[in-house]
Amino acid sequence: MVKETYSFERYLNVRAAFGPHFSPDGKKLSFLTNITGVAEVWSVALDLQAATPLWPDQLTFRGERVSGAVYAPHADTLLVSGDIGGNERAQLFLLEADGSSLTPLTSNLDVMHIFGGWSPDGQHITYSSNERDARYFDIYEMEIATGERRLLLQHNGTNYAHSYSPDGSQIHLTRWLSNTRSQVLLVDRATGAERALTPEPDTEGRGTVYQAAAWSADGEGLYLLSNRERQFHSLAYLNLSTLELRYLSEDRWDVELLEVTKDGTRLAMAVNEDGYSTLALFDVSQGWEQRQALLTPTLPRGVIYDLTWSEDGSRLALTYATADDTMDVWVWDLVAGAIARATQSARGGIPRTSFVNPSLVHYPTFDGRQIPAFLYLPTEQQQKLPVIINVHGGPEGQARPIFDPVTQYFVSQGYAVLAPNVRGSTGYGYDYQSLDDVRLRMNSVADLQHAALWLRESGIADSKRIVVMGGSYGGFMVLSAITTYPDLWAAAVDIVGIANFVTFLENTGPWRRKLRESEYGSLEHDREFLEQISPIRSVDKITAPLFVVHGANDPRVPVGEAEQIVAALRQRQVPVEYLRFEDEGHGLIKRSNRLLAYPAIARFLEQQLHK
Structure with missing residues (x-):
């Protein structure tokens, strides 16, 4: 029997879906997919009981790469990032969740804009930009209703804004001194004063990275990943009062993804074990010492690329890829104890059994x-x-x-x-x-x-x-x-x-x-x-x-x-x-x-x- 072969064009027409984010009511999921030939924003209604994923709606039609899309906390709108011609000078847009309008929030096409996060009330966003000097990234805040923006932090370095504190008074940021040295800081939203939470890395010594910081349930600390004084990136807790960094696990491999629910009660992390991902979930509502391990889904051996929680913390979306199947978005329902594919990317008409x-x-x-x-x-x-x-x-x-x-x-x-x-x-x-x-x-x-x-x-x-x-x-x-x-x-x-x-x-x-x-x-x-x-x-x-x-x-x-x-x-x-x-x-x-x-x-x- 002669083995069926397929053209290169067929292989290159295999699609991928990634970058999920839940709508505030948890009924829809936005994601990025290259169905049209370049990554655009799409949305799909969630019905985990359906035998196959529901057909999604395309929301953007830029014809240029979209790099991210994140729902506002309380509105049916998304913050979208995208560049032109692969130049990486990303601009920010406000997208109505039905796709009816895509409004530019930034307009300097020679400047990079890197989205940080939404304020808890959904009225503002924070982002980083090298507008002042192409060498450096400062921290800005923008009021969505008026488009007015203000410079929160000016610093001759590489500063990336992340999430607001639960009460909205502070923003945590990462300052990179090199590709292997970073520092975590807080900036006060009212005064612009910065507070270093970790030591400034020694430029001549061993590299130390801090990343993926997320607020604890009581708002008194940050969960984060770091390799300070160790070989691998491990889960740690940073006390904001004492600035003590305490490792919570001893890992033989890198913990590479960390996501905590909005209320800080549930924690998900992915561990990179010799190139393959394993997923761990915990209830940390009473703190790490009283944590409870949560049931995790059974998936084929592969790699997790994104983790994101629904607003109420009952569902976890993840981008999952294996060597012999398409990259797609899956949703794990913690209450039902069930996982389902939220997207079904086409395989170019090639049987999965053909892949190795x-x-x-x-x-x-x-x-x-x-x-x-x-x-x-x-x-x-x-x-x-x-x-x-x-x-x-x-x-x-x-x-x-x-x-x-x-x-x-x-x-x-x-x-x-x-x-x-x-x-x-x-x-x-x-x-x-x-x-x-x-x-x-x-x-x-x-x-x-x-x-x-x-x-x-x-x-x-x-x-x-x-x-x-x-x-x-x-x-x-x-x-x-x-x-x-x-x-x-x-x-x-x-x-x-x-x-x-x-x-x-x-x-x-x-x-x-x-x-x-x-x-x-x-x-x-x-x-x-x-x-x-x-x-x-x-x-x-x-x-x-x-x-x-x-x-x-x-x-x-x-x-x-x-x-x-x-x-x-x-x-x-x-x-x-x-x-x-x-x-x-x-x-x-x-x-x-x-x-x-x-x-x-x-x-x-x-x-x-x-x-």
């Missing part, structure tokens, strides 16, 4: 460490295969076992795909995450070399058909791999990658540069080293044919990075193909562009691997 789950593997690298990776194999032949090593971005990122149409397509065509979590990846503790910092950068590239060697020696890979592919920082890893270990690769694919660390740091968004220097190094102190390890400096060593994709509006890795490497290879007559998208930023968001780029990549690899 990965195996969690570990391979040895140069210093004896075992590198975790997810290995996808076709169901038929599993030896001497063409293999794609797909490198995640970040570098503080992690390959997770979620549905990826690109991976699933290539596996269906007989490729193996290996998604490694090389040193520097998150999810495996602070020390592991720090193993590639600054002068250790090239050790992570050596982990890619050993991935290729392991694939070859295990018999999985045909040694003459190994490809390296990656996006963003993963794009740097691709370019570095083909310059440092040129003989290993049959071809390579660089998507929005860094070719030159010096020009990258000079030209990246000014709000990002100082946050990234603790990871990459600074131009002031490390310029010579950054020049030395930049792939553009070793371009003469490249022999692998290269495919490059970049968005013209990329604020993180400017498009000049792609154009440097493409020009250098064309000058040297090394095979290179280049797709530049004028309406994209850091990665390909719009389906129309993905339908151009990824089939072209597939044709390129077919040509290079089957000469």
Whole structure:
């Protein structure tokens, strides 16, 4: 019997739903989905007794990416965030819940606006913006009825507003000193006075992160996640009177999501265990010491991306993804003890049985460490295969076992795909995450070399058909791999990658540069080293044919990075193909562009691997 195969276009038409939020009365759920080709806001009535999800209503028709939508506390309106052309300069909008109007609340299209939260009475919002100076984010408040806004906190740093206190008198915020150092503060709404709740991180010492803070039921403290003085992010309680931080659990893995009900009585958290998520729920109405564990839903092994409680705390919505099925929104009813899919994203007409789950593997690298990776194999032949090593971005990122149409397509065509979590990846503790910092950068590239060697020696890979592919920082890893270990690769694919660390740091968004220097190094102190390890400096060593994709509006890795490497290879007559998208930023968001780029990549690899 001949196995049915499907075009790349079919795989790229698999949809996803995410970013849920309950209406104040709990009868509707807003969410984002890319049904139309780009993420827009949709809404669905909740009926957990229905055999299948009810058909949703589309609420926005921007034709541009929406990044978030949050209901007001007491009104049938939503606060919506979205940018244009992938430029990440998000604007804020007020959306009527029936979709009848979408009113801009901000109008400076050159400025980023990052939503914080609604005031308890629903009359105001708080947000962060770099309007004053592109390098810094200040805290603002806006009155929704009049559109009047005021500057609550001016500070030459990266300040992100979050939620209001239960009585509405204060707003808690996070101040980031680098990508691995943050601080929690309160700002008084009436006076603008700030109060630090955690110490200012030592810029030279060990990184410490505080995140996901949520108010306790009595308003006397914050639940939050932190890795202060420990390897993993764990659940902690911060007493607002004494500023004592007390850890509430001892975890072997990162707690990565934390959500507390509006009244502070129920707590949900998701733990990242070797890339897979586990969910824990507690009644904390009498405090953590008197907590009661609540029943949790049974779900297939996968990854949780969002958690949000209904207004009354009786339901929990979560975005859930597995490697062999679409990303969708599920709702867990605590009273009924039942979970149901609130959305049903289309699978492009491809049977779910066609999709493959990965195996969690570990391979040895140069210093004896075992590198975790997810290995996808076709169901038929599993030896001497063409293999794609797909490198995640970040570098503080992690390959997770979620549905990826690109991976699933290539596996269906007989490729193996290996998604490694090389040193520097998150999810495996602070020390592991720090193993590639600054002068250790090239050790992570050596982990890619050993991935290729392991694939070859295990018999999985045909040694003459190994490809390296990656996006963003993963794009740097691709370019570095083909310059440092040129003989290993049959071809390579660089998507929005860094070719030159010096020009990258000079030209990246000014709000990002100082946050990234603790990871990459600074131009002031490390310029010579950054020049030395930049792939553009070793371009003469490249022999692998290269495919490059970049968005013209990329604020993180400017498009000049792609154009440097493409020009250098064309000058040297090394095979290179280049797709530049004028309406994209850091990665390909719009389906129309993905339908151009990824089939072209597939044709390129077919040509290079089957000469």
